[in-house]
Amino acid sequence: MIRAQLPSLQGVWDILDRVLDPEVPVVSVVELGIIRDLEWQQQRLQVTLTPTYSGCPATAFIEEEILQALHQAGIPDVQLRQQLAPAWTTDWISESGRNKLRDYGIAPPVGSASKRSLLGEDPIVACPQCGSEHTERVSEFGSTACKALYRCTDCLEPFDYFKCI
Ligand SMILES: [Zn+2]
Structure with a gap:
């Protein structure tokens, strides 16, 4: 099996730092503090994220944006995992x-x-x-x-x- 050229974790952080919050389109999802963890599980990237305000309609949109950015960067296999506890607070904004x-x-x-x-x-x-x-x-x-x-x-x-x- 030929191992695809996949970016490093730091490379993934850099990709996600270009995904902007649809409500405040100057702040990235990384700066917003909603990306909690990134992990390579062999070829699959697991992204753990904590949505901002519960019921915020932007959450589904943000997840779609994240998937799209990662797919465009050549990461076909992405698993998004929502982590609801501890809840996001504005303290997490960088x-x-x-x-x-x-x-x-x-x-x-x-x-x-x-x-x-x-x-x-x-x-x-x-x-x-x-x-x-x-x-x-x-x-x-x-x-x-x-x-x-x-x-x-x-x-x-x-x-x-x-x-x-
Ligand atoms: Zn003033």
Whole structure:
């Protein structure tokens, strides 16, 4: 049997780092922190991923994107495995992912999800346009259920805030 030329695990991470979140098309699935594990089982690649918000309609779409990217990269045999525990939190978004969210005009999640829910406080969300901390929440839901709509009281720009969970 001729062993096909398959990319290394690092190569697979690089491929997945080019698969973007359909809801925030500047942040990759790797930066989002939903890829939990990659493993070669001989010729088969097993991808373990934890969906972001449960019931987020984007999950099925993301899985399709991941499969397509890997197939195009010459990995025909891919097994996707969903891991639901521990649940994804916004803490898993990487530093570069947070910076890209800000550049895109979405305020990245503030602080640690676990710490905040204990305190039950509203976070101070800085405006991604001007950096002002004088902002107010306009609506619990922004452009998608995963985001809240905020408005900056200094520059008056509305913006999406990536909600902490
Ligand atoms: Zn502002």
